[in-house]
């Protein structure tokens with residue numbers, strides 16, 4: 001199966017890393033604007049750079065990882081080169097399947113995926129939505145591809161804005177928590193290196209426990225919170241500062257931005 005990745009920036013490279021570590025670099029073509037980026041990726045992953053039309057003509061799957069505003073231009077540019085059975089996948093936030101379909105030949109299979117950057121280390125979370133007329137086999141092709149980057153869930157397209165708020169943008173919230181915890185440790189007198197190591201490994205350990213223990217997060221939190229102890233005082237302050245409500249408001253803002261981007265794409269197109 002020949003895979004073409006178009007616009008290999010931060011997200012594209014994370015997906016590329018997953019694909020190459022599971023399947024090897026043969027059969028992976030990359031299309032970039034800058035030649036230096038092509039050479040960097042060839043050196044780092046052993047993949048082959050190519051021009052868009054030439055790569056599209058040979059593709060079984062094309063993965064578009066350019067910015068949402070650049071997707072339709074790329075679809076227009078590859079439309080005539082694509083084989084009818086080639087599956088076109090977009091990783092773009094707020095870019096509806098309907099817009100993709102408008103820019104491709106009738107019946108060209110399209111799939112929308114919301115991945116996240118932990119794909120770079122094989123711990124990604126991808127949510128996949130199939131466009132009209134995509135066969136079970138074609139959807140499986142895409143889920144099999146994304147599973148090389150981590151976990152995969154199939155969702156209706158109507159849920160993609162909410163998915164973006166939870167898992168697409170989610171790593172950024174946790175990186176911000178990591179920064180905040182390390183900084184607070186420094187304020188409490190720990191050397192920066194030690195504070196950073198403690199914060200990072202704590203987030204990793206809690207994450208692995210969440211996924212592997214199958215225990216509800218409330219129970220895991222209670223297990224840390226000794227009556228009258230230290231954790232209860234820390235959680236009280238987080239509640240007083242409305243951290244839960246802040247997460248809800250932040251994720252609503254993320255969801256609404258994704259939905260507004262999709263509306264604008266549909267209207268402007």
Ligand SMILES: NC(=O)C1=CN([C@@H]2O[C@H](COP(=O)(O)OP(=O)(O)OC[C@H]3O[C@@H](n4cnc5c(N)ncnc54)[C@H](O)[C@@H]3O)[C@@H](O)[C@H]2O)C=CC1
Pocket residue numbers: 006007008009010011012031032033034065066067068070091092093114115116117168169
């Ligand atoms: N960064 C993230 O955590 C996530 C990003 N996404 C989506 O992934 C897409 C890419 O985002 P990032 O990687 O963050 O942006 P980025 O700016 O790092 O990557 C975009 C890449 O596309 C390249 N590009 C632009 N025009 C091109 C063209 N005409 N031909 C070939 N390459 C071209 C740029 O040079 C750049 O390398 C966006 O649509 C975003 O919504 C989705 C989920 C998570």
Ligand SMILES: O=C(O)[C@@H]1CCC=N1
Pocket residue numbers: 093164168169
């Ligand atoms: O911030 C963004 O728009 C992209 C989509 C999800 C994560 N990063």
